[in-house]
Amino acid sequence: MPRGPGVTREPLSRERVLRAAVALADTEGLDAVSMRRLADSLGVVPMALYKHVSDKDDLLDGMVAIVIGDIPVAGAGASRRWRAAVRETILGARTVVLAHPWARRAIETRTLRTPAVLGHMERLTQLFLGAGFSADLTHHVMHLLGNRIWGFSPELFNETPGKPEPVKRRTSGEPDPQDYPGIMLIAADARARRPDATGCDEDFEFDFALDVILDGIARLHRSKWDSTTRTVRD
Amino acid sequence: MPRGPGVTREPLSRERVLRAAVALADTEGLDAVSMRRLADSLGVVPMALYKHVSDKDDLLDGMVAIVIGDIPVAGAGASRRWRAAVRETILGARTVVLAHPWARRAIETRTLRTPAVLGHMERLTQLFLGAGFSADLTHHVMHLLGNRIWGFSPELFNETPGKPEPVKRRTSGEPDPQDYPGIMLIAADARARRPDATGCDEDFEFDFALDVILDGIARLHRSKWDSTTRTVRD
DNA sequence: TGACGTGGTGTACATCGTACGCCTACCGTC
DNA sequence: GACGGTAGGCGTACGATGTACACCACGTCA
Numbered sequence: 001m002p003r004g005p006g007v008t009r010e011p012l013s014r015e016r017v018l019r020a021a022v023a024l025a026d027t028e029g030l031d032a033v034s035m036r037r038l039a040d041s042l043g044v045v046p047m048a049l050y051k052h053v054s055d056k057d058d059l060l061d062g063m064v065a066i067v068i069g070d071i072p073v074a075g076a077g078a079s080r081r082w083r084a085a086v087r088e089t090i091l092g093a094r095t096v097v098l099a100h101p102w103a104r105r106a107i108e109t110r111t112l113r114t115p116a117v118l119g120h121m122e123r124l125t126q127l128f129l130g131a132g133f134s135a136d137l138t139h140h141v142m143h144l145l146g147n148r149i150w151g152f153s154p155e156l157f158n159e160t161p162g163k164p165e166p167v168k169r170r171t172s173g174e175p176d177p178q179d180y181p182g183i184m185l186i187a188a189d190a191r192a193r194r195p196d197a198t199g200c201d202e203d204f205e206f207d208f209a210l211d212v213i214l215d216g217i218a219r220l221h222r223s224k225w226d227s228t229t230r231t232v233r234d
Numbered sequence: 235m236p237r238g239p240g241v242t243r244e245p246l247s248r249e250r251v252l253r254a255a256v257a258l259a260d261t262e263g264l265d266a267v268s269m270r271r272l273a274d275s276l277g278v279v280p281m282a283l284y285k286h287v288s289d290k291d292d293l294l295d296g297m298v299a300i301v302i303g304d305i306p307v308a309g310a311g312a313s314r315r316w317r318a319a320v321r322e323t324i325l326g327a328r329t330v331v332l333a334h335p336w337a338r339r340a341i342e343t344r345t346l347r348t349p350a351v352l353g354h355m356e357r358l359t360q361l362f363l364g365a366g367f368s369a370d371l372t373h374h375v376m377h378l379l380g381n382r383i384w385g386f387s388p389e390l391f392n393e394t395p396g397k398p399e400p401v402k403r404r405t406s407g408e409p410d411p412q413d414y415p416g417i418m419l420i421a422a423d424a425r426a427r428r429p430d431a432t433g434c435d436e437d438f439e440f441d442f443a444l445d446v447i448l449d450g451i452a453r454l455h456r457s458k459w460d461s462t463t464r465t466v467r468d
Numbered sequence: 469t470g471a472c473g474t475g476g477t478g479t480a481c482a483t484c485g486t487a488c489g490c491c492t493a494c495c496g497t498c
Numbered sequence: 499g500a501c502g503g504t505a506g507g508c509g510t511a512c513g514a515t516g517t518a519c520a521c522c523a524c525g526t527c528a
Contacts, residue, residue: 011475034515047517048476056516108342112390115409118417121390125416135423142420143439144446146388154380154388156346156355175349182359183352186376189369193461204461205377212378212454216446227427227438245506268484281486282507290485 012044014052018062022100025063030102033059060106065116067103070096073123082131083214089124090210094151104152124149136227141217148213153206157187157199246278248286252296256334259297264336267293294340299350301337304330307357316365317448323358324444328385338386358383370461375451382447387440391421391433 020042025033035056039046053059074080074089097103110117121142128138147154177184194201254276259267269290273280287293308314308323331337344351355376362372381388411418428435 035517036515045477047478047519050517051475105343108388109339113409115407115413118409118414122414122416125420129416129419135420136427138416139420139424139434140439140442143387143390143434144443146390146443153377154342156377156380173349175347175352179349180352180356182356182363182372185363186359186369186373190373193370200373200377205374208374209378209380212450213446215453216450219449220446269486270484279508281488281509284486285506 012042012048012052014062017042017049017052018059018066021059021063022066025102025106026100030105033063035059061110061114064103064106064110065114067096067100068093068116068120070099071120072096074127082127082133083218085127086124087210087214089127090145090149090151092151093120093149094206097151104150107150108147121149131221133221134226137220137225140227141220144213144217148206148210151206153202153209157183246276246282246286248296251276251283251286252293252300255293255297256300259336259340260334264339267297269293295344295348298337298340298344299348301330301334301340302327302350302354304333305354306330308361316361316367317452319361320358321444321448323361324379324383324385326385327354327383328440331385338384341384342381355383365455367455368460371454371459374461375454378447378451382440382444385440387436387443391417 017038021033021038024038024041028037035046035049038059039049042049049059053062071089072092074085074092097107112118124145125138125142128141129135133141142149190200191197251272255267255272258272258275262271269280269283272293273283276283283293287296305323306326308319308326331341346352358379359372359376362375363369367375376383424434425431
């Protein structure tokens with residue numbers, strides 16, 4: 001589209017590029033975010049993007065940064081207990097990340113050295129340090145939380161809900177349910193508890209796991225755990 | 235390379251294809267596993283692979299299955315305590331998965347509906363059920379373990395060790411350490427404890443997290459936890 | 469006036485997954 | 499033996515992708 005004289009299109013910017021990428025991923029999925037389609041959506045030629053983004057990795061990092069930027073900073077009330085503040089921060093991250101279904105996969109594959117990512121980790125770290133956790137314990141506790149700081153636990157039995165399982169033909173053998181009585185048992189139990197639902201109750205699983213872990217953390221904190229002892233029991 | 239008359243090469247098979255793919259990933263990394271390069275490594279034309287593997291996804295699944303197949307089945311001594319058996323199984327998975335650096339990423343991106351994957355999950359499930367865990371608790375506990383059942387925790391601060399950080403030019407701003415005093419503090423603390431090491435002690439972090447989680451699980455089990463109460467405290 | 473930097477364009481290339489059709493070697497059956 | 503079927507490897511071809519490189523239009527400032 002040749003732009004006529006005087007018809008200046010508002011110029012690109014890193015911000016605009018990233019926002020467009022996020023929008024594209026939101027509506028068409030992460031795989032739809034190719035440099036060409038993104039450029040199309042901005043009415044621009046693919047190579048134009050490289051003036052604002054160093055490469056596709058950088059683009060992905062930027063998209064993740066935008067999402068993370070929406071995570072609310074936990075209420076700064078110094079009187080708050082660490083546990084409530086941590087819980088609130090993580091659940092805040094969860095609602096934001098869940099609002100962008102592609103974000104989970106994007107975060108999992110990033111190298112996580114960007115200011116936005118580090119900023120979120122820093123805030124969590126400070127919650128622990130501020131509550132009197134040793135640097136050592138804080139460190140291990142962050143690892144213990146792992147990706148849960150982003151508000152998601154690893155998928156496990158999950159299919160993406162609603163997708164009707166396109167029955168791909170695989171060369172390998174299909175699994176036979178009879179071979180997995182234990183899994184079938186717990187699946188049946190879960191169905192019995194939530195007859196209308198499909199798949200697992202991710203929200204409950206997340207809360208459950210988070211609480212178990214926070215309980216464990218609280219116990220370590222109370223017991224003045226120290227890594228030189230290299231044992232966890234309290 | 236035209237094969238002369240009578241010079242019959244040993245034929246391909248799904249097994250041979252998958253093993254070659256694993257070998258290729260082991261030596262050159264997961265990204266090197268393209269249909270073409272894999273075909274090359276087998277002295278065969280790319281499309282030949284599709285007679286043994288339905289598509290690349292299937293190939294990846296098969297590779298993961300091969301790795302998982304190496305996970306030792308925990309000693310069947312029925313007298314074993316569940317905790318020891320679970321721990322042994324998971325650590326067994328860990329050594330196997332760590333032997334193939336690409337496996338972590340491969341597992342994370344699979345949909346996990348293959349017999350090998352389900353088999354490992356079934357064995358773990360049985361350990362809990364066999365120890366008297368309710369189906370309900372077993373279910374949640376599997377979610378709680380998450381990817382840890384494969385022997386890895388999510389990376390967090392990690393760079394791949396040894397890689398000297400190629401200093402990629404990014405369009406975004408580089409993070410400034412001053413902005414992250416908490417992270418810097420725990421990093422300094424970790425360095426002080428292990429002056430020679432680079433990065434985190436993944437093995438320790440894994441053990442640490444696993445034990446906290448197993449402690450939590452044990453407590454729930456003892457307290458006859460039931461999801462209808464929807465609370466974790468004991 | 470002219471040099472220069474900023475930002476969008478156009479072309480080109482290597483690489484990827486894989487659809488489709490062919491050709492050959494082997495098999496069981498008559 | 500002749501013959502039809504099938505399994506397995508080959509060759510070609512297509513559309514997508516990320517991005518290197520050269521180019522050029524513009525505004526700014528000396």
